[in-house]
Amino acid sequence: MKEKINPYEICVRQFNKVADKLELEPGIREFLIKPKRQLIVSVPVEMDDGSYKVFDGYRVQHNIARGPAKGGIRYHQNVTLDEVKALATWMTWKCAVVNVPYGGAKGGITCDPTKMSAREIERLTRRYTAEISIIIGPEKDIPAPDVNTNAQTMSWIMDTYSVLKGYSVPGVVTGKPLFIGGSLGRDAATGRGVMYVVREAVKCLGLQLNDMKVVVQGFGNVGSNAALLLEEIGCKIIGICDVYGAVYNKKGIDIKKAVDFVRSTGKVVDLPDTEPIDPDEFLTLECDILVPSALEGQITKDNADKIQAKIIAEGANGPTTPEADEILFDRGIFVIPDILANAGGVSVSYFEWVQDLMAHYWTEEEVNSKLEKIMKDAFKQVYDSATAQKTSMRDAAYMLAVARVAEATRIRGIYP
Amino acid sequence: MKCPYCGKELSKVEALLASFEKTYFCPYCWHDITNYRRQEQMSLSKSKISTKGQADERENKSLRNMRKAV
Numbered sequence: 001m002k003e004k005i006n007p008y009e010i011c012v013r014q015f016n017k018v019a020d021k022l023e024l025e026p027g028i029r030e031f032l033i034k035p036k037r038q039l040i041v042s043v044p045v046e047m048d049d050g051s052y053k054v055f056d057g058y059r060v061q062h063n064i065a066r067g068p069a070k071g072g073i074r075y076h077q078n079v080t081l082d083e084v085k086a087l088a089t090w091m092t093w094k095c096a097v098v099n100v101p102y103g104g105a106k107g108g109i110t111c112d113p114t115k116m117s118a119r120e121i122e123r124l125t126r127r128y129t130a131e132i133s134i135i136i137g138p139e140k141d142i143p144a145p146d147v148n149t150n151a152q153t154m155s156w157i158m159d160t161y162s163v164l165k166g167y168s169v170p171g172v173v174t175g176k177p178l179f180i181g182g183s184l185g186r187d188a189a190t191g192r193g194v195m196y197v198v199r200e201a202v203k204c205l206g207l208q209l210n211d212m213k214v215v216v217q218g219f220g221n222v223g224s225n226a227a228l229l230l231e232e233i234g235c236k237i238i239g240i241c242d243v244y245g246a247v248y249n250k251k252g253i254d255i256k257k258a259v260d261f262v263r264s265t266g267k268v269v270d271l272p273d274t275e276p277i278d279p280d281e282f283l284t285l286e287c288d289i290l291v292p293s294a295l296e297g298q299i300t301k302d303n304a305d306k307i308q309a310k311i312i313a314e315g316a317n318g319p320t321t322p323e324a325d326e327i328l329f330d331r332g333i334f335v336i337p338d339i340l341a342n343a344g345g346v347s348v349s350y351f352e353w354v355q356d357l358m359a360h361y362w363t364e365e366e367v368n369s370k371l372e373k374i375m376k377d378a379f380k381q382v383y384d385s386a387t388a389q390k391t392s393m394r395d396a397a398y399m400l401a402v403a404r405v406a407e408a409t410r411i412r413g414i415y416p
Numbered sequence: 417m418k419c420p421y422c423g424k425e426l427s428k429v430e431a432l433l434a435s436f437e438k439t440y441f442c443p444y445c446w447h448d449i450t451n452y453r454r455q456e457q458m459s460l461s462k463s464k465i466s467t468k469g470q471a472d473e474r475e476n477k478s479l480r481n482m483r484k485a486v
Contacts, residue, residue: 021428022428022429022432023427023428024429377438381436381437384436385432385435385436388435399432400432400436403429403432403433404433406429407429407430407433407443410429410443411443
């Protein structure tokens, strides 16, 4: 049975480890780990059958020392305040590690959107937006898509917020459709970022990308785009999975066909030219690169010693528990931590926000080349720091991120 | 690590940032320590370049001497 994991506990333990290494003073430590704001809202929704349901909604702003808060909104039946706090904290470190001028935030609603109609989800989104509108805004806190939310959800948020303000405010959310101020390249940005850091890692480790065997856990936006782009640069994707099951082909899966198949059937199960495998054995498949891009807490002390990959690129947030992380480090597996590996999304979100504020839009090539530079620079800084300090990539990334936020906090000082 | 300008001891956080940020200013005297770091790196590579430059100069001198001789 899988160990029960509280993401916020993981988050605090990760922070304390880094704070010790950075010799942070107790006051700064407390300031950095406690969220700045936690808003809990009740979200009443009229369902299609005329009944009322009240959902729990959250918006947590962890830190705004380096700029406005930034982070996604997720709709999931397992959303809790602790999970949202952890995700908001990780957003602070993620924005700091790629050096975009944002703090961290996260939001969520405890609901099962798979059991709701599109109209119900729209009403839920609009009411939630109204409830959190007191703390969001282009200069305050900019939401984005996350688990079970997408460009349509962002459009409803932008519209509701704009109605409340009395004018259009495209900069209030990112991940919007192009028609209303979205950015080219945003959709594939997280997966593209994963591809860039994997490519850099392969270079640094002196390996060859061609025919490297890749296993991708999760086939949503991040997993499918990472798989597509890794296939494009010469890797062979041998396994993919989603919540319904896992499929495998040791000769390689045609990812374009898999994307079309999932688009039409909604799941990877029964994908032609693949064989089904036990999802519990999926992460331990023999491969060179493992991309966990589903939910958190997937690599635990129970399966970490069985993982066969040389490189793990964490497309998801918090897929590895701290115990598992130590096992992986001892085994010499090169882990590209979540706050670096999946930072492509927030980087292009930043580009989208900049474009919205300037009312001037860039080409997809411009967006992708700026993203490549951000990801390569961040990878190099973390890799150089890890090498110099003989530490894991995760510790190096956290140290750099926490140091940047600590320095911003110290320089700004505490009011009054 | 100490700031090369004001001599103030940098904290672990500041030393880390001074080592890996693209640009970093000493938080006590606001001098650009990155420049100092770059100058340090440059002076290291310069010492190699100057050796090469001296070698080039020697080569040129011998060429001039050879021309004179011709």
